[in-house]
Amino acid sequence: MSGIYWLSSRSVLVVVEGPVREKLFFKSAHLIAYAMLAWCWWRALAPQRQTRWSGLLAAVGLTILYGISDEIHQLFVPGRHGQVCGCAI
Numbered sequence: 001m002s003g004i005y006w007l008s009s010r011s012v013l014v015v016v017e018g019p020v021r022e023k024l025f026f027k028s029a030h031l032i033a034y035a036m037l038a039w040c041w042w043r044a045l046a047p048q049r050q051t052r053w054s055g056l057l058a059a060v061g062l063t064i065l066y067g068i069s070d071e072i073h074q075l076f077v078p079g080r081h082g083q084v085c086g087c088a089i
Helices: 002-008 019-045 053-074
Strands: none
């Protein structure tokens, strides 16, 4: 979570040429980072690797809540903007 916070507090991360490549790069980076966060939450909530829906849903829910808080955080970072939905092209 601290790594995501640190990265989202930077005004410019990397420069990617082309709008399609830029969108693909950043969407992939988001997917990987938040998938890793959900996995970490799941490991913390189910240390014996018990695959129960309640643990998986709790991990995904906590990850979503952190994603929302990260978007709010980006509203206060110069050069960044938070979005409710990243699906706008």
